[in-house]
Amino acid sequence: MQWHNVFRNQQRWNWHLVLYFFNVFLVVYGYGLRGDSFQAAKLFRTGLVVVSLAGILLAQGQIKYIFNQGKNWVLYGFVGLNVVVLPFSVEVSRSFGRILSWIPFLIYTNYFIVYLFRHYAKDEAKIKLLQIFSLIYFYPVAVMLFTGVAFQSENVYGQYVGAYKANIIGWSCTMFVVMSFDLYANLPMSRWLRYLFFLTSFVVLWAIVLTGSRSSYAGLAVSSLVLVTRSRIISTYLKIGASICIIAFAYYIVASPDSVVNLRAKYANIRRQRGEVRFKLAQEAFKVFSEYPNVLITGFGFDGFRAGLERYAGVRTELASHNSYLEVLFSGGILCFLFFLIFYAINAFLKYLRFDSQYFIFLPALMIIPYFESNLNAGQFLFFPWMTFMFYYIHVSSLQFPVEEMAVSKKKIRIGE
Numbered sequence: 001m002q003w004h005n006v007f008r009n010q011q012r013w014n015w016h017l018v019l020y021f022f023n024v025f026l027v028v029y030g031y032g033l034r035g036d037s038f039q040a041a042k043l044f045r046t047g048l049v050v051v052s053l054a055g056i057l058l059a060q061g062q063i064k065y066i067f068n069q070g071k072n073w074v075l076y077g078f079v080g081l082n083v084v085v086l087p088f089s090v091e092v093s094r095s096f097g098r099i100l101s102w103i104p105f106l107i108y109t110n111y112f113i114v115y116l117f118r119h120y121a122k123d124e125a126k127i128k129l130l131q132i133f134s135l136i137y138f139y140p141v142a143v144m145l146f147t148g149v150a151f152q153s154e155n156v157y158g159q160y161v162g163a164y165k166a167n168i169i170g171w172s173c174t175m176f177v178v179m180s181f182d183l184y185a186n187l188p189m190s191r192w193l194r195y196l197f198f199l200t201s202f203v204v205l206w207a208i209v210l211t212g213s214r215s216s217y218a219g220l221a222v223s224s225l226v227l228v229t230r231s232r233i234i235s236t237y238l239k240i241g242a243s244i245c246i247i248a249f250a251y252y253i254v255a256s257p258d259s260v261v262n263l264r265a266k267y268a269n270i271r272r273q274r275g276e277v278r279f280k281l282a283q284e285a286f287k288v289f290s291e292y293p294n295v296l297i298t299g300f301g302f303d304g305f306r307a308g309l310e311r312y313a314g315v316r317t318e319l320a321s322h323n324s325y326l327e328v329l330f331s332g333g334i335l336c337f338l339f340f341l342i343f344y345a346i347n348a349f350l351k352y353l354r355f356d357s358q359y360f361i362f363l364p365a366l367m368i369i370p371y372f373e374s375n376l377n378a379g380q381f382l383f384f385p386w387m388t389f390m391f392y393y394i395h396v397s398s399l400q401f402p403v404e405e406m407a408v409s410k411k412k413i414r415i416g417e
Helices: 015-030 035-060 072-084 092-119 122-136 138-147 166-186 191-211 214-230 236-255 260-274 277-291 293-298 305-313 324-356 362-372 383-395 403-416
Strands: none
Touching (some): 015 035, 015 122, 015 383, 035 092, 072 092, 072 324, 072 383, 092 122, 122 138, 122 166, 122 383, 138 191, 166 191, 166 214, 166 362, 191 214, 214 236, 214 362, 277 293, 277 305, 277 324, 324 362
8 A cells, every 4th residue: 555665765766675676576567477478477487586686696796795785695505405315205306406596596585685674774675575475465456456355245255366365365466455554653754645544454354354364364353363462562542442343354254154164164174174284194104204314314305295185195186285394304304394493483473472573463474375376486476575574584683774774873972072
């Protein structure tokens, strides 16, 4: 909602922000493509990220910028662990190709954050990211609005909405709502824009109800809990209003016989009889780890979940793990998983809790949704926001100022002496 000057830095266009926008947008847009169009977009996306990374590194003017930026060792440690176990992959050539196409995106995401912190204070950088992501994920929301889904009472669980599946619409709506709310809470907004924000949010929340996305429900619930219990900048009246709205939607999806939750309950009964496929596949993977301790150390190889199950458990499946955190474990083994868990996920949660949970609500939803879906690969729907904010919290400190501002401050001190 608040996208004014999103690509500007002191009234000048910042082309690195523009390039980052297109890198993220191409992933979201690509989810609506099929066949040759999808492959062409994928190839263009890879080329664009390489050009964008080169632009950031060359703009600094010093090659030492690549390695001496404080916490970059967290990036190279994670990449290094994945590379070390690569020779033990079930399908070495395939894992090599997948990791080779993944590394530039991961490195670019890291250095984009480093670049932001060289030019913006920590809250300014965070606001820029929220503006970019809310603008990008509004695109599937707009598709949903134009198709009229948000203005009906019939659920769309398991269906396509335009070119997107319903769960993707649910994730987009969730990202848009929580990030736009943070912009509403932390940026000045005219009265008519506030009214438009609340109207749009109400419609989008109803659309989330209709999609039946469990991850969206869970993410919104925890973000709402943070809003009610931690927020310092939202009035009590707004907290009460938001709580009533969420409770009303929750009551509908539980009590109404036509709600998507009751529809899903029927599927859940079937799943209980047959067994939840994703859960059973994860059980098989853990059984492999218990029977082959060496595989626990090395994993199945990058993006090798299905190949690993077929090799070690005799299970053939077309399903992925559908859990971004377990995907790290299955791909790179226990050491890679612990490294990622401690320095990426837990670090992000603790720093968010300490510095941002009283002012922003975006992170709970952003960390919960990947638990229900794979987002480790660069082309997956929430890879960029998920990874970008983890790198944000890797590099952030309690007193984060742009390099230029720090240089001016030091100069003033010297003059004062």
